[in-house]
Amino acid sequence: MMEQWKRNVYICTLAAFITSAGMSQLAPMLPLYIQSLGVDEPGQVARWAGIVFAMNFVTLAIFSPIWGRLSDRYGRKIMCLRAVVWLGVINFGMGMAQQVWHLVVLRLMQGALSGFLATAMPLVSSESPKKRAGWALGLFFTGQISGSLIGPLLGGWLAETVGFRNTYFVVGVMCFFSSLAILGIHETRKPVNENVVSYSNREAFRSLARPSLLYGIFLTTFTFQFSLMCVQPILTVYIAGLVPEPDHIALISGAVFSSAGFASALFGSRLGALSDRIGAQKVLFCSLLVACLVSVPQAFVTAPWQLGFLRFIHGIAVAGLMPSVNHLIKEASPPEFLGRMYGFNQSFQFVGMSSGAIFGGYIAEHFGISVLFFIAAAMLMTSAGVCYKVIGPIQGKDI
Numbered sequence: 001m002m003e004q005w006k007r008n009v010y011i012c013t014l015a016a017f018i019t020s021a022g023m024s025q026l027a028p029m030l031p032l033y034i035q036s037l038g039v040d041e042p043g044q045v046a047r048w049a050g051i052v053f054a055m056n057f058v059t060l061a062i063f064s065p066i067w068g069r070l071s072d073r074y075g076r077k078i079m080c081l082r083a084v085v086w087l088g089v090i091n092f093g094m095g096m097a098q099q100v101w102h103l104v105v106l107r108l109m110q111g112a113l114s115g116f117l118a119t120a121m122p123l124v125s126s127e128s129p130k131k132r133a134g135w136a137l138g139l140f141f142t143g144q145i146s147g148s149l150i151g152p153l154l155g156g157w158l159a160e161t162v163g164f165r166n167t168y169f170v171v172g173v174m175c176f177f178s179s180l181a182i183l184g185i186h187e188t189r190k191p192v193n194e195n196v197v198s199y200s201n202r203e204a205f206r207s208l209a210r211p212s213l214l215y216g217i218f219l220t221t222f223t224f225q226f227s228l229m230c231v232q233p234i235l236t237v238y239i240a241g242l243v244p245e246p247d248h249i250a251l252i253s254g255a256v257f258s259s260a261g262f263a264s265a266l267f268g269s270r271l272g273a274l275s276d277r278i279g280a281q282k283v284l285f286c287s288l289l290v291a292c293l294v295s296v297p298q299a300f301v302t303a304p305w306q307l308g309f310l311r312f313i314h315g316i317a318v319a320g321l322m323p324s325v326n327h328l329i330k331e332a333s334p335p336e337f338l339g340r341m342y343g344f345n346q347s348f349q350f351v352g353m354s355s356g357a358i359f360g361g362y363i364a365e366h367f368g369i370s371v372l373f374f375i376a377a378a379m380l381m382t383s384a385g386v387c388y389k390v391i392g393p394i395q396g397k398d399i
Contacts, residue, residue, distance in 0.1 A: 008127045008185050009136045012080075012120055013143035015178045019084060019116055020147025022091070022174035025155025025167070033164040037100050052103045054354055059111030061350040065201070067115035068122065068343020072336055076123035077187040079339075081179055083116040088175035090114070095168030117144075118346045122339040125330040127188060131276055133330050134283075138272015138323040145265045145319075149258060204337050213332050214341060216390030218348045220284070221325055223383045225352030227295070227376035228318070230360030231369075232257075238369045242304050256308045263315030271320040272327070280327035285387045287320030292380035299373035328391065 031049045039045050071079040090110045097103050120140070128136035158167040205211045231238075236253040243252060275283040294313045301307045325345065333341040360372055 004186055004188070005127050005129060005132075005136075008187075009124055009139060011181050011184050012124045013140050015080075015084065015181045016116075016120060016140055017143040017147040018174050018178040018181065019087065020144045021151040021154060022147075022171040022178075023087070024148040024151030025153075025158065026091075026094075026171065029155055029159045029164060029167065032159070034100055034103070036164055037097065037103075039100055048100050052100070052107055054357075055104055055107035056111040057350045057354045059108050060115065061111075061347045061354070063112050064115050064118040064346035064350070065340060065343035068118045068339035068341070068346070071119045071122060071339035075187060076119055076126065076339060077182065077185050079119040080116065080123055080185075081182045083114045083119055084175050084179045084182060086110075086113050087116065088172040088179070091168045091172035091175060095165045095172070115343070115346075118343040119339065121326055121342045121346075123185070123187070125326065125342070126335060126338055127185075130331075134275035134280055134323060134327045135269060135273040137326045137330075138269040138275075138319070141272070141319070141323050141326075142265050142268035145261055145268060149261045149265060201340070204340060208332070208334075208337075210332060213391055214329070214344075216386050217325055217328055217332070218345055219386055220288070220383045220391075221345050222348040222352040223379045223386075224288070224291070224321055225349050226356035226359075227291075227379040229353045229356030230363070231298075231372050231376055232357075234361060234364050234369060234372075237364075239304055239307065241369075242301065242307065252304050256304055256311055259308045259312040260315030260318065263312045264319040267316050267319040268323060271316075272323040275320075275324050275327055280324040280331070281387065281391050283320045284324035284328065284391070285384060287317045287324065288380050288384040288387055290314075291317035291321070292377045292384060295373050295377035295380060299370040 030052060031045050034045055034048050034052070039048055067079060067083070087110065090106055090113075093106050094103060097106065121137075124136055124140045125133060155167060158170055162170065205214070208214065235257065239253050239256055271283055271287075291314055294310045294317070298307060298310050298314075301310065326342070329341050329345055330338065363372055363375065
């Protein structure tokens, strides 16, 4: 019979896959849906699409620590269930929107009241044995990335077959199916002292043995996400300059984008298991170096296949980074503050994503896209230095 902790990990991974597949299919059709709401001018469509897409990350960055803190107090399963059900409700609301500002408000509410990852991550982490936490978090990451890969394809097919509004309804149903999976989780977490959980954030950090370690992890998360997102939104424009015939640019761009995601899905659980054996900080340090080294040659590619190959290697580095960061947070945080610390890390992640996309577009416009790859490499090298100096040895392991 399967051990309960493994059953919990598989259920959470399934829920992450379903939720990610549902949510990621919305981005490609968002501009078209905005057009159907009466916005005709292409510049306004692009502007509204950016606003609607960003609103979710703004409120996620603010509220993720709050939901993480509440998961410490009331339990991770119930908070995870609440987040997924709320995502379903929001998607039904988006399917019934009549004006584009309705989407803006709903996306703000989505980020403020969902927080799925901020509650699911500590659930997987706290329910897994310490010696298998890397594997468990890597598998969870694989489910999340796999859903993100399949989602856009599914969304494009649904938009053409059932229409934009009905696609949102389908996503809502997928979220409700995800909640049914979460109901099968058996949480073994014991209640913690109410006085400890009610600590302010400042008191919580002061009580940690090495608060600087978590600061280093948060900084690493921010810089990595910034370096990733400053390039990713305009990667299609870069690819267009490498292709002599623009007829198949969408297909070629999709293949290049998918190469990184496919690599992350393929190597996520493997690198998570490796971190259990040799230490998460070693995997994190090596992943940052690999991501740095493959960023520079991306500025000099002359064909899409070269970029696709380098992005595949970059995807392997991503697969080592995220599970390792989450593993280190588990090792550095006491159980009563685990959800809160994961929530803070999520905030740094979303701030890095949103600011990277904004500044990346500005830098590309004024200095060229190639410069972004050098900036990304410099930030990743800085993160590797922080990892070596600040994160360094933990629980008897050394980098």
